[in-house]
Amino acid sequence: MSYNLLKGKKGIIFGALDENSIAWQTALRVHQEGGSFVLTNAPVAMRMGAIQQLADQTNAQVIPADATSIEDLDKLIDESMEILGGKLDFVLHSIGMSVNVRKGRAYTDQNHDWTSKGWDVSAVSFHKLMQTLYKKDAMNEWGSIVALSYMAAQRVFPDYNDMADNKAYLESIARSFGYFFGRDKKVRVNTISQSPTPTTAGKGVKGFDGFISYAEKMSPLGNATAMDCANYTVSLFSDLTKRVTLQNLYNDGGFSNMGVSDAVMDLFEQQQSE
Numbered sequence: 001m002s003y004n005l006l007k008g009k010k011g012i013i014f015g016a017l018d019e020n021s022i023a024w025q026t027a028l029r030v031h032q033e034g035g036s037f038v039l040t041n042a043p044v045a046m047r048m049g050a051i052q053q054l055a056d057q058t059n060a061q062v063i064p065a066d067a068t069s070i071e072d073l074d075k076l077i078d079e080s081m082e083i084l085g086g087k088l089d090f091v092l093h094s095i096g097m098s099v100n101v102r103k104g105r106a107y108t109d110q111n112h113d114w115t116s117k118g119w120d121v122s123a124v125s126f127h128k129l130m131q132t133l134y135k136k137d138a139m140n141e142w143g144s145i146v147a148l149s150y151m152a153a154q155r156v157f158p159d160y161n162d163m164a165d166n167k168a169y170l171e172s173i174a175r176s177f178g179y180f181f182g183r184d185k186k187v188r189v190n191t192i193s194q195s196p197t198p199t200t201a202g203k204g205v206k207g208f209d210g211f212i213s214y215a216e217k218m219s220p221l222g223n224a225t226a227m228d229c230a231n232y233t234v235s236l237f238s239d240l241t242k243r244v245t246l247q248n249l250y251n252d253g254g255f256s257n258m259g260v261s262d263a264v265m266d267l268f269e270q271q272q273s274e
C-alpha cells in the first residue's frame, strides 16, 4: 500500500547488494511512496550485477562509490544532484563489514589492521558521507539521514565481535553530526537499531541462526524483518517525523527492553528436566 509519503522527495540509497539487503527492500518501499533516488554500492559489489535489476524496477540510476573514499563520495553527491535535479531530501547509509568477522578472528585475537578497515567501512564512512553532504550544502531543509545499527552497541553479543564497537561509534557519529546538521541545515540524523535479519552481512556473523531464533523468542512482537525496517525508514524520511533527530531508534519487536520471555524460560526449563 502506498501513502505517497515521499512524493517529490529525492535521495541516495547505499548498500543494496541483493534482494535480502535491508537497503534493497527500502529502495522498493521508497519508490512505492513516490521518492526518487540514486542507488550506490562499493565498486566490488557492482560486479555481482544484481543492483541493476533493482535500478530498473525503481527507475533509479546506479553510481558506484566506495563509502570510505571522499573522492568517490564527492563525485556521487555531485552526480546525484545533477541526475535528480537539485538537493537531496533523504540518505540511507546501510553499510557494514568486519574483516575479523569475515575471517573468523575472535574478539580477543583481532588483527588490528582489519579492525581499522572494518571501522572505516562500518562507522567512519558515515562521518565521511555526512561531512561531504554538509560541506556541499547538498541536503534540503527538513531532510533526513538514516544509518542502520544493532543493539550490540549497548549490550554484549560475543560473536558480533568488533562490529559491536563499530556500531557504538556509528551511533555516536549520528548524535554528534546530527547536532551540527540540525543547527545549521535543519536536517535530521538518526540510527535504526534493527533485529537480526537474514542478509549477507547478517548471516556472516558466527552463530547467526542461534541468535536470530533467540531474538525471535525473546521479542513480544517477534523479529523485525527487512521490510519492517524499510517501512520505519520511510517514516523517518517523511514529513511525519520532522523533529525526530539524534536518536537511536529500536526496530526490534521489543527485544531491547526484555529481560526474559516465557518462550525462552520454557525452553530452558525443558532442557533442565531432560
Ligand SMILES: NC(=O)c1ccc[n+]([C@@H]2O[C@H](COP(=O)([O-])OP(=O)(O)OC[C@H]3O[C@@H](n4cnc5c(N)ncnc54)[C@H](O)[C@@H]3O)[C@@H](O)[C@H]2O)c1
Pocket: 014, 015, 016, 017, 018, 020, 021, 022, 023, 041, 042, 045, 065, 066, 067, 068, 093, 094, 095, 096, 097, 121, 148, 149, 150, 193, 194, 195, 196, 197, 198, 199, 200, 201, 202, 203
Ligand atoms: N542483517 C542484520 O542482522 C542487521 C541487523 C542490524 C543492523 N544491520 C545493519 O544493516 C546494514 C545493512 O546490512 P544488511 O544486513 O542489509 O546486509 P548486506 O550485506 O545486504 O548490506 C551491507 C552492504 O554494505 C556494502 N558495503 C560494504 N563495504 C562497502 C564500502 N566500502 N562502500 C560502500 N558500501 C559497502 C555491501 O556491498 C552491502 O551492500 C548494515 O549497517 C548492517 O550492519 C544488519
